[in-house]
Amino acid sequence: MNKKQISKVLNSGAFYLLVVVIFIYLAFPFYWAINSSLKSEAQLQMTPATLVPEHPVDNNFSPTLQNYQAVFRNRKFARGLLDSAIVAISTTTLALLIGSFAAFALGKLRFRGKSASLYLILAMTMFPQVAVLTGLYAVIRTLGVSAIPGMILSYMLFTLPFTVWVMTAFFKCLPTSLLQSAQVDGATPFQSFYLILLPLTAPALVTTGLLAFIAAWNEYLFALTFTSIEPTARTVPVVIALFTGEIAHQEPFGEIMAAAVIVTIPLIVLVFIFQKKIVAGLTAGAVKG
Amino acid sequence: MIRREAEIVKYEARLAYMLLIPSFVILVVIAFYPLASVFVNSFTNKVFASAREADYIGFKNYGKLLSLTVKELPPVIDEGSGQPAVDRDSGKIIYERPVKILPREPRRYKEVLQFDFFGKRLVLGATDRAFVYAAFDTITFTVVSVIVEVILGLGIALVLNSRFKGRGLMRAVMLIPWAIPTAVSSRMWAWMFASTRVGFINVFLQMLGLGNGQVAFITSEAYQLWVMVAIDVWKTTPFMALLLLAGLQLIPQEMYEAGRVDGASKLRQFRSLTIPMLRPTIAIALVFRTLDALRVFDVFQIVLAQKRYSLASFIYYQLIDNQAMGYSSAASVIVFILIFLFALLYIKAIGGANSNE
Numbered sequence: 062m063n064k065k066q067i068s069k070v071l072n073s074g075a076f077y078l079l080v081v082v083i084f085i086y087l088a089f090p091f092y093w094a095i096n097s098s099l100k101s102e103a104q105l106q107m108t109p110a111t112l113v114p115e116h117p118v119d120n121n122f123s124p125t126l127q128n129y130q131a132v133f134r135n136r137k138f139a140r141g142l143l144d145s146a147i148v149a150i151s152t153t154t155l156a157l158l159i160g161s162f163a164a165f166a167l168g169k170l171r172f173r174g175k176s177a178s179l180y181l182i183l184a185m186t187m188f189p190q191v192a193v194l195t196g197l198y199a200v201i202r203t204l205g206v207s208a209i210p211g212m213i214l215s216y217m218l219f220t221l222p223f224t225v226w227v228m229t230a231f232f233k234c235l236p237t238s239l240l241q242s243a244q245v246d247g248a249t250p251f252q253s254f255y256l257i258l259l260p261l262t263a264p265a266l267v268t269t270g271l272l273a274f275i276a277a278w279n280e281y282l283f284a285l286t287f288t289s290i291e292p293t294a295r296t297v298p299v300v301i302a303l304f305t306g307e308i309a310h311q312e313p314f315g316e317i318m319a320a321a322v323i324v325t326i327p328l329i330v331l332v333f334i335f336q337k338k339i340v341a342g343l344t345a346g347a348v349k350g
Numbered sequence: 351m352i353r354r355e356a357e358i359v360k361y362e363a364r365l366a367y368m369l370l371i372p373s374f375v376i377l378v379v380i381a382f383y384p385l386a387s388v389f390v391n392s393f394t395n396k397v398f399a400s401a402r403e404a405d406y407i408g409f410k411n412y413g414k415l416l417s418l419t420v421k422e423l424p425p426v427i428d429e430g431s432g433q434p435a436v437d438r439d440s441g442k443i444i445y446e447r448p449v450k451i452l453p454r455e456p457r458r459y460k461e462v463l464q465f466d467f468f469g470k471r472l473v474l475g476a477t478d479r480a481f482v483y484a485a486f487d488t489i490t491f492t493v494v495s496v497i498v499e500v501i502l503g504l505g506i507a508l509v510l511n512s513r514f515k516g517r518g519l520m521r522a523v524m525l526i527p528w529a530i531p532t533a534v535s536s537r538m539w540a541w542m543f544a545s546t547r548v549g550f551i552n553v554f555l556q557m558l559g560l561g562n563g564q565v566a567f568i569t570s571e572a573y574q575l576w577v578m579v580a581i582d583v584w585k586t587t588p589f590m591a592l593l594l595l596a597g598l599q600l601i602p603q604e605m606y607e608a609g610r611v612d613g614a615s616k617l618r619q620f621r622s623l624t625i626p627m628l629r630p631t632i633a634i635a636l637v638f639r640t641l642d643a644l645r646v647f648d649v650f651q652i653v654l655a656q657k658r659y660s661l662a663s664f665i666y667y668q669l670i671d672n673q674a675m676g677y678s679s680a681a682s683v684i685v686f687i688l689i690f691l692f693a694l695l696y697i698k699a700i701g702g703a704n705s706n707e
Contacts, residue, residue: 076509080520083506087523087588091530093550094538108547109556109563163373166366171359178370187637187693188381189645191662192686195391195398195669195679196384202399217376225373244358250365279531281648282662289670298533302652314541321534328529336522343589344596 091325098318099124105315128319138320140293141300145278148209148296152216152277153270159217160224160269161262165254167225168232169240179229185222190282193218198286208287208294215283220273227342231265232258268342271335275328297324385686392680398673411680417477419459421451422470448473481681484659487575491660492643495579495586499639500632502583503590508624510591511598524588532585532648539581540653543567574658581649586642590635597631598624637696644689661685 097105100114104125107117116123132138166172167179197218201211235258243253281298288295295303301324304317332339392411396404423445425434435444445464452459452475459475462482466472476482510520527535542550545566556563567573601624609619647662656667665685668678 076512076514079509080514080516083509084520084523086584087527090535090538090542090584091526093542097541106548109553110548110550159372159376162369166369170362170366170369172363172366175366178374182373182377185377185381187641187689189641189686189689191645191647191665192682192689193381193384193388194665195675195682196386196388197380198398198669199387199675200379200384214376215380218380221373221376250362275529279529279533281531281533281651282666285651286666286670298531298648301531301537302533304537317537318541321538324534325526325530329526332525332529333522336518336525339525340521340592340596344593 094318094321094325098128098315098322099126100315101125101127102313102315128313128315129323131313131316132319132323135316135320137292137295137300138297138304141295141297142324144209144294145296145298148212148216148284149274149277151213152220153274155213156217156220156224156273157266157270160221161228161259161266163225164228164232165258168229169235169237169258170250182222182225185218186226188218188222190218194282194286197283201287208291211287212280212284212294212296215287216277216280219280220276224269224273227269228262228265231262235261264338267335268338271331271339272342275331275339278328388679388682388686391676392683394676396676396679398669398675398678400673404676407676411677412684414457414477414677415481415680415684417457417459418462418482419453419475420472421448421453421475423448423451423464423473425471443471445471448475480659481664484661484664487658488644488646488661491575491578491582491646492640495582495643496636496639498579498583499587499590500636502587503594503635504628504632506587506591507594507598510595521592524592527585527587528589528592530585533652535585536581536649536652539577539584540568543577545569568653569657571658574654577653578646578649578660581653582643582646586639590639593635593638594628594631597628600631601627633696633699637693640692640696641689644692645685661688 096113103117104111104114104123107115113122114124115121163182167175167182197215201215204211206214239257239261240250240253243257244250248256278296279298280296281302284296284299285302288299301317301320304313304320391404393406393408394404395407395410426444426446427433428435436442437444448461448464451473452461457477459477460479462474462476462479464471464473506524510517510524530538544552545564545568547553547556547563549567551567552561552563552565555561555565565573567577605623605627606619609623614622645662646660647666650658650660651663651666654663656671659667661681662685665678665681668674668681672678
């Protein structure tokens, strides 16, 4: 090997080392949660903490599933999963439905006040949710809706503007000639919307839908506030934040970590399946914007 | 035929308004009306979830939140010598206690911090110490975490921009911290930051020969804010990296080839090609992240609860624990204005930068 080859090998070695370091940094906290979730209360209290669940006396590898069993027995957690699913699915559906109406108008129809409407909606994406917390809670109580529809409605605050924005860009890219030929064939604009454009927008609907779903699934501030007097409506993030254990008396870290792992796994599956679409959606507003 | 065209235009406009109505009705109900009511309530002493009529109290809420004063602390005079008293152990001058100096009327001021200025000892007092701390902490948190995230994010984006085996896997792994609910990642990290060697960070630091394995990250004031930054950086750097990566991939490869032909070094290519081409993306990522960080809530509320506030968790606790709706609304208006000003500043800066090019 000559000098050049050696430096090339060293370079690519250093490069892969860097990749590995980044990988460990990103994945390690999640590994630590899995590790802790497989430990018993006694193993969690061992010092120094061990990289795998070890038996306190003979240091053999001895994981336990008792935390997972406890979490699945926990009614509040099961209820939280159900509440989260209802809220996230309804939020996504509503945002896509209403958002694609507005996006079609903004992307394909001619009318006065179009750019003003578009900028108003764009400005909404930067709206600080915490600033309207007190007012929004009052609105929900005045309307007399319970916490779950209250959350679905208020999550429109961050899902709707984003959906409208991304979908509008998408509609704009569709050729107007499609619409015109439909008009020539005697279709009304609304017919051409749901017969021709809507099927074409399916990919964009998947992308924005995924992002809306994840945002709604993860939301914490509104959920915590609106369910403060209605504990049965608590979504998973709130349940995990307020977690008290079934078996342990002090803060049950093993169970919390087990719950954290359970909640994260569906998200990881989503991320691995829809990786490309999610990245496209995340960067759509920012890069081309 | 012309008539038909005009009819279509009319029909289109009518349809457009109908399609926009649902979105705007919802936004009015959940954004504009609540914002207006927060603004109105901020001038009252309204109590949350109570039937009591609220009174209009003018700017009193704002006065209590924002009153700051700076006073000089005179040295304590030793009665025997008539000279300033000196601490026997440290040899430093003893100053009067701030409680005696700070005004009590019409509102009582409490000490925020003491500092020396041209040989004088000054004390900063505020009527609501918690709010001033929350504002200071939130802004520090924002500035530090955004800077770290941009630098780390750019590094990761540059690594991922080269072709290598396992790049697809790395990209998926990068989405994991972003996809995990902040409530979950906060609890995961709080456990890693446990104050004894049951926590990973303490074990790790001790392995590196740092600390005694008993660092109380979450309860000790010196570390709290850095723990918040660490958790936020882990969660949002990948997002930043993905945005910057998308920006990097918009730079045409021919430009790099031209650079190589001209003999520009890698560093030179980075400085004169990558950074300028990436500037719009960095600017937009900065805006998104700053506005997001200024309203940070989850991680502060979950890890620190009432030990230390961010602006958002201050508003939350004023509303839910103290039921002080009027007061909480006034704090909300201040946060809204703060974020609005940051947004304007950025838009101006970006607009200015773009028009110069």
